[in-house]
Amino acid sequence: MSVWFVDDERRFGTEQKMIHDTWGLVREQLAARIGKNNYTTWIEPLKLSDLKDGVAHFEVPTSFFGNWVSRNYSDHILSQMNSSGIEAGRLEFFVARAVEHEPKPVARPAAKPVARASDDLPGSPLDARFTFDSFVVGKPNELAHAAARRVAEGGPVNFNPLFLYGGVGLGKTHLMHAIAHELQARQPHLRVLYLSAEQFMYRFVQALRERQIMDFKEIFRSVDVLMVDDVQFIAGKDSTQEEFFHTFNVLVDQNKQIVISADRAPGEIKDLEDRIKSRLQCGLVVDLHPTDYELRLGILQTKAEYYRSQYKGLQMASGVLEFLAHRITTNVRVLEGALTRLFAFASLVGREITLELTQDCLADILRASDRKLTIEEIQRKVAEHYNIRLADMIGPKRLRNIARPRQVAMYLAKQLTLRSLPEIGRRFGGRDHTTIMHGVKRIEELMSTDSQLSDDVTLLRRLLQG
Ligand code: ADP
Ligand code: MG
Numbered sequence: 001m002s003v004w005f006v007d008d009e010r011r012f013g014t015e016q017k018m019i020h021d022t023w024g025l026v027r028e029q030l031a032a033r034i035g036k037n038n039y040t041t042w043i044e045p046l047k048l049s050d051l052k053d054g055v056a057h058f059e060v061p062t063s064f065f066g067n068w069v070s071r072n073y074s075d076h077i078l079s080q081m082n083s084s085g086i087e088a089g090r091l092e093f094f095v096a097r098a099v100e101h102e103p104k105p106v107a108r109p110a111a112k113p114v115a116r117a118s119d120d121l122p123g124s125p126l127d128a129r130f131t132f133d134s135f136v137v138g139k140p141n142e143l144a145h146a147a148a149r150r151v152a153e154g155g156p157v158n159f160n161p162l163f164l165y166g167g168v169g170l171g172k173t174h175l176m177h178a179i180a181h182e183l184q185a186r187q188p189h190l191r192v193l194y195l196s197a198e199q200f201m202y203r204f205v206q207a208l209r210e211r212q213i214m215d216f217k218e219i220f221r222s223v224d225v226l227m228v229d230d231v232q233f234i235a236g237k238d239s240t241q242e243e244f245f246h247t248f249n250v251l252v253d254q255n256k257q258i259v260i261s262a263d264r265a266p267g268e269i270k271d272l273e274d275r276i277k278s279r280l281q282c283g284l285v286v287d288l289h290p291t292d293y294e295l296r297l298g299i300l301q302t303k304a305e306y307y308r309s310q311y312k313g314l315q316m317a318s319g320v321l322e323f324l325a326h327r328i329t330t331n332v333r334v335l336e337g338a339l340t341r342l343f344a345f346a347s348l349v350g351r352e353i354t355l356e357l358t359q360d361c362l363a364d365i366l367r368a369s370d371r372k373l374t375i376e377e378i379q380r381k382v383a384e385h386y387n388i389r390l391a392d393m394i395g396p397k398r399l400r401n402i403a404r405p406r407q408v409a410m411y412l413a414k415q416l417t418l419r420s421l422p423e424i425g426r427r428f429g430g431r432d433h434t435t436i437m438h439g440v441k442r443i444e445e446l447m448s449t450d451s452q453l454s455d456d457v458t459l460l461r462r463l464l465q466g
Contacts, residue, residue, distance in 0.1 A: 016050065019086055023048045026080045034076060036127040040333060041340040042069050043077075047096075054089040056081065059096045061364050066093030068344065122203050122219065124195045124229075130177035136302055138295030141171055144286045148175040151257060152182035154190065159284035161248075161258035165265055166288030167462050169331030172261040176227050179259060183225060193223040197233040201240040208239075220247045227259040231280075236271035245276050252279075268459055290465060291332060296325040299332055300339060307343045314343065315352040323355060324362075328369045329465075338365050373464055375413045375427045381464055382409040385456065394429035407439035408457060414440045416464060 031039040046069065047059040060066040069077075074091050081088050132152070137145050144164055151162050164172050180194045195203075207216035220226070226247070234240045251258055262269060265287065266280035291299075300321045308314065328335050345361045346353045359366065379393040386405035393406055406428070413424045414436070421433035428436065447454040 041337045056088040060093045121193045123193045126177045130174040132178045136298045140289035144288045152179045157257050161260045161283040163285040164261045169333030170288040190224045192225045194227040196229045197231045221250045225257045229261050232262045311347045317354045378412045379409050410439035411443035
């Protein structure tokens with residue numbers, strides 16, 4: 001079992017680790033089996049805690065959630081686990097206690113569902129619902145959408161790669177699948193390969209282990225369009241990066257289209273080799289901004305329409321969608337999950353979806369989105385980003401390399417919290433409100449001339465709003 005991971009991830013005991021790795025695969029298989037939507041809503045949030053005496057323990061967000069999964073998906077989960085070699089006879093669900101330490105990052109990041117995109121290509125499966133038709137366009141994503149459309153037309157390769165980035169759940173994967181669907185519909189002869197960076201690594205390691213590296217190279221270099229999702233995953237994984245880099249270069253040289261996604265801009269991905277960063281920056285880099293209210297409402301309306309057709313006869317009071325668009329500002333996946341659960345719950349109890357029912361059923365999600373950002377969190381993140389000490393944020397030092405980050409933190413505190421200037425001043429070591437005002441203004445001015453600073457602020461804002 002020594003070569004499963006080329007890279008150092010030795011945090012867990014081998015056996016638990018194997019179980020968790022296998023659970024990663026089980027999840028992929030489940031996704032293919034029960035559909036992406038159900039998967040995202042019910043399986044993805046499950047955290048496999050441990051396996052003892054044939055009982056697999058899962059952490060779930062609420063007891064309603066646990067009951068639902070237990071009732072509807074136990075059999076699927078068990079049979080898939082067993083056929084993948086995890087010997088479990090029973091599942092148990094428990095609700096996590098609030099604010100304890102995060103459980104260790106056990107399972108690998110959400111695995112993409114697997115199926116064949118093009119028969120002989122080792123791609124991840126495409127979700128049939130992730131099309132351009134079902135993608136709601138708004139201000140925050142219009143550029144990304146336009147660029148994706150352009151690539152999907154399959155004309156001459158104008159920009160290579162297309163690099164899409166943005167926070168979790170903002171539609172990167174959706175757009176990539178949409179490109180693949182469209183290309184395959186328009187030009188069925190094209191060899192389009194879509195896969196997650198995680199799958200890329202997995203295939204690569206498998207090829208190494210089975211001594212089929214030449215086949216691997218051949219396959220990856222024979223495609224017309226290569227799409228790699230969540231490329232930040234290979235950061236720090238040296239041999240995988242190396243292989244990715246070569247594949248990338250060969251394809252670009254042959255003028256084949258490449259589409260990449262990541263959770264941040266190429267330059268911001270830590271532990272990614274510089275030569276890869278600079279190649280990624282060569283094409284068109286577009287970001288998906290956090291959603292705004294209008295976009296969220298648009299998405300909710302589209303999905304609600306779909307659910308109304310699924311759950312016939314279910315009534316929804318007016319104002320519910322507006323309430324959700326207003327309250328759940330994190331990401332679209334959470335928003336969708338909320339709606340899915342809401343409809344499932346309402347149909348289960350046979351009641352109209354009212355505001356009250358919504359608040360009951362979604363209490364945990366609403367609470368999580370409610371979390372208010374504190375000034376201290378902002379100071380800490382900014383200090384971390386600029387590599388200065390937290391104490392210097394509030395201290396008296398006036399050196400530029402400290403004063404500037406401090407002003408960034410002031411600016412973000414003003415933007416992201418409801419605190420008044422005097423209140424902010426107090427938390428910055430008792431500074432006067434005019435000092436804060438000056439700091440905020442200074443950053444506003446600089447952002448229009450200093451693109452590095454403006455990128456920093458955008459990134460920090462995104463990290464803080466997570
Ligand atoms: P990412 O890959 O950026 O983390 P996804 O593409 O997986 O996000 O999107 C998460 C969920 O939100 C998906 O179910 C997707 O269909 C939905 N979604 C995101 N943006 C939009 C949009 N603009 N219109 C419709 N659905 C969207
Ligand atoms: Mg994604």
